[in-house]
Amino acid sequence: MEELIQHLWEKFLLVGERVLGALEGKITYPELEKQVKNALNSLGNDIMKMVIESQDEYLVEHREARPGWVIERRKEEKRVITVFGEMSYERTYFYNKGSQSYAHLADTYAGYRPHMRIEEPAKAILTEIAAEQSYQCSGKGAQEYGWGEKVSGQTVKNAVDKLKIPKWGEVGSSEDKRRVRYLYIEADEDHVARQDKKGRMAIPLIYVHEGAKEVCKGRRQLKEARYFSGPYKTIEDMWFDTLDYIENRYDLEYVERIYINGDGASWIRSGIEIIPKSVFILDQFHLSKYIMAAVGPYAKMQAAIWKHIGEGQLEGVLGVLREAEKAHPERRKAISRAKRYIENQWDGIEAQKRYKEELLGCSAEGHISHILSARLSSRPGAWSKAGAEQMAGLRAAKANGVNIQEMYLAQQPQVVKALELDTDKLQQARKKMSHNVAEMLHNMPILNGPQSPLTRALRALIDAA
Template sequence: MKIIQHTLQKFLLVVEKIIGLLDGKYTYLEFEEELKKILNELGKEICADVLHELDQSIYKDKYKRKNWVVVQKDCERTITTAFGDITYKRRYYKNKETGEKAYLVDKAAGIQKYERIDAEIKADITDLSTILSYQKTTQELKRNGANCNVSRQTVMNTLRKIDNLQTYEKPKTKKEIETLYIEADEDHIHLQNGKPDIVKLIYVHEGKQTITKGRNELKNAVYFSGVYEGEKVEELWKEVWEYIVNTYNEDKIKRIYVSGDGAEWIKFGVKYLPNAVYVLDLFHLQKYITAAIKEDKKTKRELWKAIFKADKQKVNELLTQKYKELELNGTENPVMKCQTYINNNWDGINSYSLYKKEITGCSAESHVSHVLSERLSSRPISWSKVGAHKMAKLRAIKASGISLKDVVLKQQYESLKPIEIPKQTVYKAKQQLKKIRSTYENIISLPILQNKKTLTSQAIKSLLLRNAI
């Protein structure tokens, strides 16, 4: 078993570099660079050795690989890791019963078919790309110490292959709560074909809680996002409902407040969810009123007063009067737009009168900016629909407080079994380590080395131990 020998030899090189540093042969920065090279080489050699030993173990254990026969050996493969590119050889098998062909060592190690990067790099790429461009992600990988060359294309391909990630943590016992809040809005992005598109955002929470004076926070907010067009909107709301069912005792929920700007896909959610009450986001209503009334403060005050009293007749009278006063024509003027918007969303406005004590307000606009726009639309960037959909879902998971790196690694490893090396091989390795430890203890007990620790004594120990290995 070469792993222990490689490890000890490399660490002896580290000792020699330390002695060289103390003896004035290197500057500290030169030493740091040399140390990094040694440890990266050690990491590559150990990983390659482990894969080799695992391949040998599978080949020798005919019981575990029952019905699998070797059809080709010494098949070479290179995979990129944080240590650098690792090249190893393995056997190609065929199942006599099913006819399936596979590299069993790759299966055992969790290395996917056609994958060029390992799980650790894949997880880092996923996490970094949610805050950085594809190009900057590759640069940040190197800055973080990864000794690998990953291209912008590799980053994009990696993200597109990611699927079925866990979007929230399922509690062991369901919560019992009477009121839930859902807020929804959308972000407008540019596609690579020059056309605009919409990314939808929904988040569920239990209300607001005070963190510090003057600062509130949504309680247990969980986010859902993606490019859902046409009939696919139902899939998005289905995800939301599944989360509610998995997290809360739905029989105890009396009301679910759904806040939004009146878009049809948001109103669809009101119809889709049980006990749902539509609440119009006042931020969007204010924009329509400001555009229609402009600087007329008196009419504006009267209009808001009528709105909060749920006096629909008075609202329409005020807007009709304003329309006549300005002598506007057509239906596309701001006053008529405001009146139409209010009438189409009256149920959402009336909710403020019916459920005044429970409604907490809506902050969807700022959440869209924080969760989506920062990465998807704040800079001049164009997306494919697939890329935008993936990125939105990843940003939503991250906004829910879940570590993307942990989620990706868990998905990769949850079906794997611990690596098992033949007991005889492990026994030989332990005996070799025991012999080396005994030799080292005898070396350091020599009288010449019992004196004050000097560069000479350290060098002698290093050389004697190297010979022992």
């Protein structure tokens, strides 16, 4: 143990030497940053190696710490990727006569399972990276962190897949429920390429908020936003999770209305049957899209349609579209789709007019782009349904402010065994280290080179200590 601690102290001094070298102008700041990062990663690995090998040494020397276990083989190597990089250490293989089982007992103190190649904290980092970029690129993050060889994309995917996405209705419980007059729900979906090459699948997103606040000139931010997406069994489960969140978070007796804003898809409208006090509002973006597709080049017809919509005259709107159909038969399909859409969504159009003073508009398209499309559909690639839903849940969790690494680690088996090390050896190592510190500081190469104000100041500090 004394030799290991001596080795660690020498590495620590090496870091100090590099910092002082930078201050002397021997290397640039970016070079220093890279060298310090590598040195600290190496130091961290050596510390963890020292601890686990010291634990193994303690188990070998103290039979009472391993009742029923006898030594089978010594010094078996294990390599594992940690948050500091790839660590190689040696430990003892034990045999239990009673249970007729074998185990590397030191590994259990670190939470390492047989054949584990990457420890859980490192997987937690890779999971967080995977929320932003492909599994393959996330595996290369291991090299960026100084972990040595890259990790396979499949390994990263396996870590993401075993993550349990929380039900946000359960997370939102609060004794002091918020009181607001109006709540806003916006819903839309991303269309993601399928791995089976059968077109695209819809991945829904629902979010609840209290309105918007201005954070700077020309930029607004949703208040108390909560996002819902992920591996729900049915769309009804997703809406009920949304309802659970609202009931746990808000005093519904105080809420006057809950506006559900969307494009009128049946799955969005189904929320009205589940969310109390809810009113469906048709998203103006989608209404405009249908009108533009039908009579886009004809400004007078557009103006006439919007005039009838503003006056609440459905027949007037349909009359203009019938005239357009006769005048422009080449646009018959688009006009027919617009007629059908406006008729089916007229209640949402009327509600938009009726509650105009209380509404804020809809930002669903932007949120779909930012939360789902940025990872699922904006780049070439295809997904399985389970994989796309899992990633959608991970992205929603991140949008909800969840620390992905902490969420991942909280779901892993917890290490309950406290380290047992030889206290006498630790005390001896401490004493020897304190005696050697001054000598090692005096022998730092930078202090034995050309004199400068910095080296003179450092030597004075060391002598004073």
